[in-house]
């Protein structure tokens with residue numbers, strides 16, 4: 128017995144040592160680093176750039192779910208403002224309009240390299256009715272104060288569109304010619320799916336047979352205080368985005384007087400279906416969290432690295448802990464959210480119909496089809512009608528070992544005065560226009576170097592959206608460096 132315990136102890140010690148050694152060697156190295164010249168100075172007129180953005184925020188290019196409500200004249204006014212503000216861009220780049228969406232082409236003469244596509248969107252979400260008073264400055268006034276540019280669109284996503292144009296205008300002023308063709312794609316309707324904007328322009332590229340070495344859109348940023356145990360800022364580069372699907376569940380019944388009810392009314396049957404769905408979450412998949420943790424390398428706390436590096440032992444524990452927290456849970460599985468329900472007209476009348484809408488955000492690897500099939504299996508009740516309401520499949524997952532990813536990483540490092548910055552790939556929970564470009568490039572990334580503090584995180588689509596003037600200048604500098612390095 129004693130001998131057995133000694134052996135067991137030895138085995139445990141060896142396993143522990145192996146786990147620890149694995150942890151130390153468990154980081155990713157991306158492909159050949161592409162040098163980005165951070166010494167080449169970029170001197171941006173911060174104040175003028177800030178005023179230009181503030182001005183752009185005044186145009187009410189609001190995407191409404193009911194498209195009849197959209198003020199298309201606001202887009203025309205924005206376009207006139209852009210023409211006036213960026214004369215070199217409009218003289219040198221060619222501009223094609225797709226409805227109110229814009230496609231600028233900055234042609235590189237005789238370049239055999241595949242082009243880059245830079246995406247941003249012109250539209251913004253509405254201000255939630257009843258929250259107007261909560262804004263420190265009116266959302267469409269375009270106010271600069273306390274070192275910030277305030278207004279709807281300051282982060283999502285006019286800052287990116289304006290910074291791309293500022294970068295091009297700046298470089299054109301220096302006589303710069305890109306060494307590969309650059310496309311700027313500014314959709315008009317990202318906030319309502321992008322069908323008329325990015326999707327239409329993506330189709331145009333398909334017809335032309337044009338593919339890209341890199342597609343860069345919104346979706347990732349530099350975050351702080353986001354992950355427990357990590358104090359350093361993290362540049363989260365989106366390498367994929369989740370899919371979207373809503374399903375309507377309907378139960379129909381005979382109705383009648385509530386004094387002689389059946390065992391289950393339509394509402395009862397629907398409720399049981401909903402409970403079954405909520406009680407059977409989709410299976411967890413640690414792949415994307417693992418990639419992110421690997422990217423963080425030794426910036427991540429040792430314990431977390433130990434757990435992720437030794438999933439042969441700790442995967443069940445990790446899944447259990449992460450499933451307990453909504454934000455972590457959403458990063459490892461397709462989520463299930465019952466968002467709408469309606470039934471019944473009177474307290475003493477049996478409902479003849481009960482409906483609910485369930486919204487799913489689909490993890491890459493699954494599809495809308497596979498989600499519906501699973502929902503059917505889980506509900507397992509022929510009385511519940513299941514109807515699919517549009518949506519989109521998750522995007523493919525882009526490479527992190529490509530020269531394009533290395534270029535992006537190096538450009539981020541050269542542009543941000545953050546020596547401790549960690550850069551990690553991650554899965555974007557929301558949708559972006561980039562999804563329409565999935566088939567046009569292996570390297571579709573979602574990132575803008577917005578340095579977002581935790582308190583500003585909720586301002587996107589919420590109240591008091593703002594960007595720091597200094598950070599905005601860094602975003603412009605980031606694009607300038609990216610364009611300069613794009614020839615490599």
Ligand SMILES: [Zn+2]
Pocket residue numbers: 248283284317345
């Ligand atoms: Zn956006």
